[in-house]
Amino acid sequence: EWIDYAARVAKPEIQNITNDKTFKYYNSGKAQLWQEMVTPAVQRSLGEAQRNTAGFLNLWFKTFTENV
Numbered sequence: 001e002w003i004d005y006a007a008r009v010a011k012p013e014i015q016n017i018t019n020d021k022t023f024k025y026y027n028s029g030k031a032q033l034w035q036e037m038v039t040p041a042v043q044r045s046l047g048e049a050q051r052n053t054a055g056f057l058n059l060w061f062k063t064f065t066e067n068v
Helices: 002-017 020-027 031-064
Strands: none
Touching: 002 031, 020 031
8 A cells, every 4th residue: 555655656756757858868868967857856756755665664563563
């Protein structure tokens, strides 16, 4: 369930990573421009995924492990 949620949260960012403009820069060898365009969206997506994963793990340990 948490993976599904993380995917739904990340989905809007795909438009900032894969679009005609980024493909054009990537395919024409303008790696620096391409990287500058996609980096912020990738960072946002990865940051959110890290927070969701940490939250899931915290919930899992609280639910399924004894207080040690």
